[in-house]
Amino acid sequence: MYGTRVVIMGSGIVGCACARELAMAGLEVTVVDRGSAASATTAHGEGNVLVSDKGPGPELELARLSRRLWPQVLAALAERSEHAARAVEWEPKGGIVVSTTDAGARELTRFADGQRSAGVRAEILDADALAQAEPYVTREHTAAVHYPEDAQVQPAAAATALLTDALAAGAALCTGREVLGAVTTGGRITGVRTSTGLLEADWFVNAAGPWAGELAGRLGVPLDVRPRRGDVLVTTPVPPMVFHKVYDADYVGAVGSSAEDLQTSAVVESTRGGSVLIGSSRRRVGFDDRLRPEVLSAVAAKALRLFPALAGVPVMRAYGGFRPYVPDHLPVIGADPGLPGLWHVGGHEGAGIGLSVGSARLLRELMLGQPIAMDPTPFRVDRPAVRGGATAPVNEETV
Structure with missing residues (x-):
């Protein structure tokens, strides 16, 4: 998959975690955001990495996967930058x-x-x-x-650390650049129109947090994230x-x-x-x-x-x-069946900080066809809770 271009739309902690996973896997990653990195939902969170608030089911499985991954991610980060790892303020206080x-x-x-x-x-x-x-x-x-097993991080610092790793692996960051619509070729998304011009890629990842539903609508697909x-x-x-x-x-x-x-x-x-x-x-x-x-x-x-x-x-x-x-209280992780080339990672509500690294790992495994750590089916994009209550105005160009 070397040479595959990916545009990640959103630079909160979920987008930063996805950028890190995909850039370290050798993909050519560009992160685009209309604001600055980690400045919206991530900057207004408490930094929770919790298993205590989730009952048995797929979200708990994802939380346990993420809880296992966080120390591994931070240990790898510390090998490259002890200062950045310390800034995350990882605290497994329970x-x-x-x-x-x-x-x-x-x-x-x-x-x-x-x-x-x-x-x-x-x-x-x-x-x-x-x-x-x-x-x-x-x-x-x-x-x-x-x-x-409950833990805490400083959320903005954690997102910045993940993004730093992604940039060190070759990713690019474009801030102040708003996504306006999609460009499709043969029914597949091949580019996005932005406030500063066209961005082309092979894959596009919607990691826009609370704005993911609005962004999906701009790209021409429904997604009930509010x-x-x-x-x-x-x-x-x-x-x-x-x-x-x-x-x-x-x-x-x-x-x-x-x-x-x-x-x-x-x-x-x-x-x-x-x-x-x-x-x-x-x-x-x-x-x-x-x-x-x-x-x-x-x-x-x-x-x-x-x-x-x-x-x-x-x-x-x-x-x-x-x-x-999301109405059924489950994240959305996977390919959009209505628009090939588009992927979604979001809908974590208040658990995005904790679930970010597990969600990014699952995205990488799905994208690259690797063995997956857990069943992604409950998070699929075409389930009724995600598709049923949303409408998408078409805002795309076809070439």
Whole structure:
């Protein structure tokens, strides 16, 4: 496949991971983005690399594949640049899920039992063990489960490190270049029209995150990927008081919900700089990027129930971003059967940071006809949840 040209549309962490995999496999890769690298969804994430929030099924398989790959990718990166590897801030600190009601305890226990059956390490913590692991968490809890495989990265730095590896392997980066439409030859996409001219290639990868549905429409195919808004509070630096990623049992339900109204749950974790990140919220509001005080207040209230000691900690800022939402809550990875030459990698919602390296590996294996690490069928592009609710205005030229 040497000499095969690939254009990756989107330079968030998923696009950067795909660029790294394909460039290191010897393909001629160009990454194009209308903004700058890792500046949109990736820059507004928390950096989660989680298995704790996924029940048995294909997304959990992809999460476990990615969790195995992250240390390998970072070790290879460190051989080329120790500084870049350190900047990723890989922290396998583990996660703890806490319930505060009897119903929540029953659901958390059932959920953890199912995960253990799928190979996930999920350890029940009694009151003493929880107090030792998280001294500041509420004592008004009914159950707690420790997930030692959960980890965290600094998302923008992680994307930059993956992109750096791709560029070192020969990839090119074109920023400030918006994709406007497709050029097809014999029914196959052979180029994309951009704001600065035509880009031609053999394969094109849609890795545009929450904008993937809009981009697909510009290329003439339907793809039901929509934005879902999330907001995060950031405290001033404090002495160590949160030692794992800690969240309440409502979080899993919020992730899996398809409701359009506000969904909130308590998600609390520290950063190496000493700040505490407080989430989370989910809203279907299109690309409305306004911060809503009532949403931030609801997020803070749930966090205080989980960590009462945060009551006196100042919040220095808040930020939000858009997650790429798919109605059946599964990523989209594979070739577009309606437009040969076009591939999609996206729809990870809030899990794109963690799932990026596994998704990129699966894309490379599918593209190059290599043995695949897992069954890609559940992520196929032509499934009803992806094709059923989307329409695509034709915006292409035929030559």
